[in-house]
Ligand code: HEM
C-alpha cells in the first residue's frame with residue numbers, strides 16, 4: 001500500500017461531466033472504453049463484408065462494379081462518414097491506450113489525453129467530411 | 141505479510157499468472173500484438189482511406205474495376221493491401237475473442253463463437269491474399285470500357 005515515502009497520484013475526482021441516471025456513472029475512462037469496444041466491433045463486421053466485396057474483382061468486372069455501386073448512393077455515403085469516424089476514433093484512442101500503458105507521464109494525464117483524442121477526431125473528420133460529401137452528393 | 145488475491149481475471153483467459161503454467165505466455169503475446177499491429181494499422185488504413193477517398197479525384201465515385209486495375213499494377217499497393225488485410229483481420233479477431241470471453245459464459249456457446257471467429261479469419265485471409273495476387277486486370281471477354289486503359293484492345 002502507499003506509504004508516506006512512495007509518491008502516489010491523488011485519487012481521481014469524479015468528473016462533473018456525468019450523465020445522470022445511467023447504471024454506472026463512469027468518467028472519461030469508461031466512455032473511452034465503451035466507444036473503443038463498439039467502434040472495434042463495428043469495424044470488424046464492416047471488414048468481413050469488405051473483403052468479400054473486394055474479392056468480386058476475381059469474379060468479373062461487372063460483378064465488382066455492381067457491388068461497389070451500392071457504396072455510392074447518398075445513404076451509404078453518410079454511412080461511410082460514420083465508418084471513417086469510427087476508424088479515426090478507434091485509431092486515435094488506440095494510440096492513447098498504447099501511450100498510457102507505456103509511458104508513466106502519459107498515464108498521469110490520461111484524462112486530458114481522452115479530450116486530446118476527441119479533439120483530434122474532430123479535426124481529422126473536419127478534413128475528411130467535406131471532401132467525401134462533395135464526392136457523394138456532387139456532380140459526377 | 142503477503143496477501144493472496146483471488147485471480148480477478150476472466151477465467152477463460154490463458155492463465156498467465158498461475159503457478160503451474162508452462163510454455164510461452166500467449167496472452168502477453170496477444171497484448172503486445174494488439175499494440176504493435178495497431179500502430180502499423182494507423183498508417184496502412186489512413187493511407188488506404190486518404191488515397192481512395194480523398195486524393196483520387198471523384199473519391200468514392202471513381203472506384204470501380206478499372207481503378208483497382210490501375211492500383212494493383214503497382215506491387216506496392218498489392219503488398220500494402222495484403223499487409224493491411226492480415227493485420228486488420230488478426231487484430232480484429234483477437235479483439236473479438238476478448239469480447240466473447242467477457243460476455244459469453246455458456247461453455248458450448250463460447251466455443252462456437254470462438255470457432256466462428258477463427259474460421260472467418262482463416263477464410264478471409266486466404267481469400268483476400270489469393271485474389272490480390274491472382275488478380276487479372278484484363279480478363280478475356282470483358283467489355284473494354286470496364287477495364288483499365290492499359291489493357292490491349294481485343
Ligand atoms: C487503426 C488502427 C488501430 C489501432 C491503433 C488499434 C488499437 C487497438 C488497441 C491498442 C487495442 C487493445 C485495447 C486493450 O488491450 O485494452 C484494440 C482493441 C480492439 N481493436 Fe483495434 N486498433 C486499430 C484498428 C482496428 C481495426 C481495423 C479493427 C477491426 C477489424 C479493430 C478492432 C478491435 C477490437 C474488436 C478490439 C477489442 C476491443 C475491446 O477489447 O474492448 N481495431 N485496438
Ligand code: HEM
Pocket residue numbers: 043047050051054055071080083087185188189192193200203208211217221222224225226228267268269271272
Ligand atoms: C468507405 C471506405 C472504404 C472504401 C471506399 C474502400 C475501398 C477499397 C477498395 C476500392 C479496395 C480495393 C483495392 C484498393 O483500393 O487498395 C479495398 C481493399 C481493401 N480495404 Fe478498403 N475501403 C474502405 C474502408 C476500409 C477500411 C476501414 C478498412 C480496414 C478496416 C479497409 C481494408 C481493406 C483491405 C484489407 C483491403 C484489401 C482486400 C484484399 O486485397 O483482399 N478498407 N478497399
